[in-house]
Amino acid sequence: MNELRVFIADDEAPARARLKELLADIRAELPTVVAGEAANGLEVIERLPACGAQLLLLDIQMPGMGGIELARHLGGLESAPAIVFVTAHDRHAVEAFELNALDYLMKPVRADRLVAALRKASAAGPAQRERLEKAGKQTNAGAREFFSVAERNRIVLVPVAEVLFLKAELKYVTLRTRMGEHLIEEPLVAIEREFAERFIRVHRNCLVARAAVRGFERGNSGSSGAGSGEEEPHWNVVLEGVAERLPVSRRQWPAVKSLLPEAKE
Amino acid sequence: MASIRQNHSQNALPEFRNFGVMARALLAVNLLALAAALASEADGGRALDAFVQSTVLVEPPLLASLVLLSAAAPLLRRMPYWLACAMVLALALALAAATHAALAPVAGTGMGRTLLFAGAATVVVLAYLTLHRRAHSPALAEARLQALQARIRPHFLFNSLNAVLALIRGDPRRAERTLEDLADLFRALMSDGRSLVRLADEISLIERYAAIEQLRLGERLRMAWDLDQAPVDALLPPLILQPLLENAVYHGVEPGTGIGDVLVRIERRGDRVHALIENPSHEGGAGARAGNHMALDNIRERLMLFFDADARLEARVEHGRYRVEIDMPYRRAA
Numbered sequence: 109m110n111e112l113r114v115f116i117a118d119d120e121a122p123a124r125a126r127l128k129e130l131l132a133d134i135r136a137e138l139p140t141v142v143a144g145e146a147a148n149g150l151e152v153i154e155r156l157p158a159c160g161a162q163l164l165l166l167d168i169q170m171p172g173m174g175g176i177e178l179a180r181h182l183g184g185l186e187s188a189p190a191i192v193f194v195t196a197h198d199r200h201a202v203e204a205f206e207l208n209a210l211d212y213l214m215k216p217v218r219a220d221r222l223v224a225a226l227r228k229a230s231a232a233g234p235a236q237r238e239r240l241e242k243a244g245k246q247t248n249a250g251a252r253e254f255f256s257v258a259e260r261n262r263i264v265l266v267p268v269a270e271v272l273f274l275k276a277e278l279k280y281v282t283l284r285t286r287m288g289e290h291l292i293e294e295p296l297v298a299i300e301r302e303f304a305e306r307f308i309r310v311h312r313n314c315l316v317a318r319a320a321v322r323g324f325e326r327g328n329s330g331s332s333g334a335g336s337g338e339e340e341p342h343w344n345v346v347l348e349g350v351a352e353r354l355p356v357s358r359r360q361w362p363a364v365k366s367l368l369p370e371a372k373e
Numbered sequence: 374m375a376s377i378r379q380n381h382s383q384n385a386l387p388e389f390r391n392f393g394v395m396a397r398a399l400l401a402v403n404l405l406a407l408a409a410a411l412a413s414e415a416d417g418g419r420a421l422d423a424f425v426q427s428t429v430l431v432e433p434p435l436l437a438s439l440v441l442l443s444a445a446a447p448l449l450r451r452m453p454y455w456l457a458c459a460m461v462l463a464l465a466l467a468l469a470a471a472t473h474a475a476l477a478p479v480a481g482t483g484m485g486r487t488l489l490f491a492g493a494a495t496v497v498v499l500a501y502l503t504l505h506r507r508a509h510s511p512a513l514a515e516a517r518l519q520a521l522q523a524r525i526r527p528h529f530l531f532n533s534l535n536a537v538l539a540l541i542r543g544d545p546r547r548a549e550r551t552l553e554d555l556a557d558l559f560r561a562l563m564s565d566g567r568s569l570v571r572l573a574d575e576i577s578l579i580e581r582y583a584a585i586e587q588l589r590l591g592e593r594l595r596m597a598w599d600l601d602q603a604p605v606d607a608l609l610p611p612l613i614l615q616p617l618l619e620n621a622v623y624h625g626v627e628p629g630t631g632i633g634d635v636l637v638r639i640e641r642r643g644d645r646v647h648a649l650i651e652n653p654s655h656e657g658g659a660g661a662r663a664g665n666h667m668a669l670d671n672i673r674e675r676l677m678l679f680f681d682a683d684a685r686l687e688a689r690v691e692h693g694r695y696r697v698e699i700d701m702p703y704r705r706a707a
Contacts, residue, residue, distance in 0.1 A: 171629050
C-alpha cells in the first residue's frame with residue numbers, strides 16, 4: 109500500500125466534492141486516500157495534525173484564515189504536509205506562488221494537472237517557511253492574524269490581537285496575553301517588522317502592544333519585576349491587563365513617550 | 374423603451390420633473406435677481422434691499438412656472454424643440470405679467486422691466502440647462518456608462534464553473550439549471566447598459582444569481598426576500614441590484630465561518646422606489662476583505678447619469694449589519 113494521504117481544505121462543499129471525484133479518477137495513475145477535509149482555516153489547524161496527512165490541497169480564499177498564513181502555521185508541525193495551493197482567480201497569489209516556487213492549481217482543476225502537482229509536491233516535501241513568508245508579503249495579505257505554537261502534533265493559535273507584550277529570552281520569545289504565556293521560536297526583529305503598526309519596541313528585548321499602553325511610572329518606585337534597571341532611574345510602561353511593569357530603555361523613551369496622548373485619547 | 378440616447382438628444386428641453394433641474398433653475402433665477410439688484414444699486418445695503426423686494430415679484434412666477442412646466446412636461450416633449458422653447462418663454466412672461474399686475478401697488482417697477490427680467494432669466498436658465506445637459510452629452514454619457522458597466526468578479530465565475538463540474542455526475546439536472554442561470558447572468562452583463570430595464574427583470578436576475586451562490590455556499594448563505602411590495606413595472610438602470618447582492622455575499626457571507634443572513638427588500642413608497650440590501654458586517658474583523666467601494670461609486674454614478682440628483686445610494690454599518698439603501702424615482706414603463 110503506497111497511498112498518498114491527502115487532506116482537502118476548501119470552504120465550498122461542491123469544490124471539495126469535485127476534488128474527491130478527481131482524486132478517484134486518477135487513482136490508477138496515482139493512488140491516494142482522503143485523510144480528512146475542512147471548510148475553513150481553523151478546522152484545518154484542528155483536524156490536520158492528527159490525521160497523518162502527507163499532502164494538503166489548500167484553497168487560498170477561506171474564511172477564518174487565509175491559505176498562506178495557514179501554510180506558515182502548519183510549517184511548525186513535526187510532520188508538516190506538502191502543500192498544493194488551489195485558487196479560482198487570484199493574480200497576486202499566482203504571481204507569488206510562481207516567484208517562490210510554490211505548487212498551485214487553478215480551479216476548475218484538470219485531472220492531469222492534479223496528478224503532476226501531487227507528484228511534484230509530495231516529492232519535494234513541506235514548503236520552506238521562508239518561501240511562504242515571502243509569498244505572504246507579496247500577496248500583501250498583510251500581517252498574520254495569529255501566532256502559532258507548534259507542539260508535537262498540535263498547533264496552538266494565539267490571536268495577535270490578544271498579545272499584550274513579547275519578550276525575547278535566549279532563543280525563545282515569550283508572548284504574554286491576559287490569559288497567560290506562550291513560547292514561540294521567532295526572532296523578535298522579524299516580529300517587529302511584520303507587526304510595526306501593532307507593537308512598539310520599548311527595550312532591546314521587548315515589544316509591547318501600542319493599544320495596551322496605559323501610562324508610565326518611575327522605575328525606582330519599587331514595583332515588582334522591573335528587571336535590572338534598578339541602579340539608574342528610568343521609566344516603566346504600564347500595560348492594561350497585566351500587573352507586570354516593563355522597563356523602557358533610554359534609547360526608546362522618546363518614541364514610546366509619544367504614545368501616551370493617543371492612549372488616553 | 375426609455376433610453377439615455379433618447380432622453381439626451383442634442384436639442385431637447387430639460388426634464389422639468391427632475392429635482393436636480395428644478396433646484397438648478399431656482400438657484401439660477403435667484404442669482405440672476407441678485408445680480409440685477411447689485412447692478413442697479415451702487416450701495417451694497419441698498420442692493421440687498423432691492424433684491425429682497427424683487428423676490429416678491431420673482432418667486433411667484435418662478436415657482437408657478439416650475440410647477441406648470443413639470444405638469445406639462447410630456448406635452449412639451451412631443452413638440453419641436455424651438456416651439457417648446459417658445460412655449461416656455463411665453464409661459465414665463467405670462468406668469469410674470471400676471472404677477473406684476475396683481476402686485477402692481479407694491480411692485481415699485483415698471484411692467485417692462487419685469488418682463489425684460491423674466492424673459493432674460495428664462496433664456497439664460499434654458500441655455501444653462503441645455504449646456505449642462507450637453508456636458509453630460511450622449512457620447513460622453515455612453516462612454517462613461519460603458520466604462521461603468523458592472524463587472525462580475527472572475528472569482529465568482531470560476532468557482533461557479535467548478536461547482537457545476539461537481540454537479541454533473543451526481544445531479545445533472547441541477548447542473549443544467551445552474552448553467553442556464555449563469556448564461557442569463559452573463560447575457561445581462563454583456564448587454565447594452567444604456568437602456569432602462571423593468572424591476573421585474575432585475576429581480577429575476579438577482580434571484581438567478583442568488584441560486585448560483587446558494588449552490589456554492591450551501592447553508593452558509595441564508596437569503597431572505599421581501600419583494601411583495603416591489604413595483605415590478607418600475608424602470609431602473611440595469612445591473613444596479615446584482616452588484617450589491619454580489620458585494621453582500623463576497624464581503625458579508627464568504628469571509629464568515631458561520632451562517633450569513635442576507636436580506637433583499639424592495640418596495641414602493643409613493644412615487645419612489647426603495648431598495649435595501651443588508652448583510653453581516655465583517656469590517657475590521659478576521660477575514661475582512663479589502664473593498665474599495667468601487668462598486669458603490671460605480672452604481673451611484675450610473676444612478677446619477679439616469680436620474681440626476683433624484684436618486685440616492687447610502688451605505689452604512691448598523692448593529693453589525695452592513696446596509697445599502699437606494700432611493701430612486703418610480704418611473705413606469707410606457
